[in-house]
Amino acid sequence: MTERRPIWTKSFINISISTFFIFIVFYALLTFIPIYVLTDMEGTATQGGLAVSAFLISAIIMRFFAGLILEKYGKKKILVISVLMFTISTILYVFIGGFTALLFLRFFHGIWFGLVTTVAGAIAADIVPPERRGEGLGYYGIAMNLAIVAGPFIALTLQPFMAARSIFAVLGVIMAIGFFCALWVKVDETPIAAKEEKRKLGFNDFVEKKAVPIASVSFFASFAYASIISFISVYAASLGLIETASFFFVVYAVAMLLVRPFSGRLFDSVGPNIVIIPSLIMFAVGLFALSQTESAWMFLLSGALVGIGYGTLLPSFQTLAIQAADKHRSGYATGTFFALYDFGIAIGSISLGIIVAAFGYSNLYLILSVFVLCTVFYYMWIMKKQKTAAS
Incomplete structure (x- = not known):
């Protein structure tokens, strides 16, 4: 009888914690941004919805390029870069003054969300033993599901007591911890085959x-x-x-x-x-x-x-x-x-x-x-x- 290989390795724990913090920030902002637009920016409900949509649109677009990027540059490198850029994007909310700037930042932030969640999910699947993948990705999915509760709870609990910039700063600190966890994730990269001659990109590249x-x-x-x-x-x-x-x-x-x-x-x-x-x-x-x-x-x-x-x-x-x-x-x-x-x-x-x-x-x-x-x-x-x- 073959020994059951473990799921809860250091790398799996770190990628799960990092993902948890990423989704906490995502759901916190999903809840708080419309409120921020209506109150601090004195905007409309339509503008609040637009700020949410800009993030989702760029994330969806990036999903189709993520596989190509991971194959070309490697999962660990892209994980570190994308978590870092997601963290920087979160901190930048502190310095946003107008709605147009917020809209651009939401689009920019969504790009890194689309990339980081794709690479993190792919790494989690690689880390888990193939024969226990359903169980392992089930545990990994808990990080996303718990963030559905934790993100809005943090945003709505802090909102009556803190200024918007302070709430953004708290989310930035949360993501800094997530970035630190991502650094400790070990990835066994699949050897990349010898480079082919330049070819046109096809459907399979996306x-x-x-x-x-x-x-x-x-x-x-x-x-x-x-x-x-x-x-x-x-x-x-x-x-x-x-x-x-x-x-x-x-x-x-x-x-x-x-x-x-x-x-x-x-x-x-x-x-x-x-x-x-x-x-x-x-x-x-x-x-x-x-x-x-x-x-x-x-x-x-x-x-x-x-x-x-x-x-x-x-x-x-x-x-x-x-x-x-x-x-x-x-x-x-x-x-x-x-x-x-x-x-x-x-x-x-x-x-x-x-x-x-x-x-x-x-x-x-x-x-x-x-x-x-x-x-x-x-x-x-x-x-x-x-x-x-x-x-």
Whole structure:
């Protein structure tokens, strides 16, 4: 019997902590920037949304170039550079004076977010033993999911007591710690083949085709999840549950943490279907429960169901995307996966507002619960098609 190789190495711990701090800053700014534009800059809600969108647009664009950059310059070098530039970008908010400058900084910051999260995900996948990748990336995904709670909590807790520049400075210090952790990550680089003659760049230099099918499933899941990010607080306020809203993501995180160790092991030992299909169904049930919510306990129960369901999907989809590609293409696979995942969030945040205006919040979550159930059948079709192609 072969010995189980460990997941929690020094490099895995450091890449996970660094990622945790990156996503804390991301979610803190996602929450705080619209408030900052409205209050300190006396801007409009449209300008606040534009500042959020500029970041996401540049991040998505960078995803498609990330694989090529990692292949050319190496993962460790790009990790250090991208974390450093993400840290510097965070500190620069302290010195921003006008909205135009903020918009440029948001776009610039998004570039490094797109690159650093791609390289960090690829490195985490390389560090974890292949036979325990589902479990390992499940643990790695906890860093991103916990930041959903920690980032907004830090921003909203500090906001009444500190000036905006001081809050930006605190986030800069957090990222400085993240940069220090990144320096201690060891990466076994795949030897780069001898340089070929100059050739024209093709589709494969930007997208990992083998990762597209499962990444498209993640697009539909993140599209539905955009309703949680964008509207959960407003929906809670409309129900008279605004005090309960702040606990939604806390319950989400706790529920996710309880199932994550088991779901990762099941993924590796039994296969992805045993994890992903129930998780999609649980996510759909959580959205349905939200549509029927009238009380605080049901609102929080919905948070737990969404946490168990959606919180398990992200690392599972990422694992499948990386496993679909050749080992030396892990950077391309990670970039392709996150590009479609982020695109789902961005499109959902914009387009779901139309459904809300036409049908209301409860009907939005009802519609999306059916949408996610349909995604189950799409996922099963994708997996069946890939299995047929492999045989």
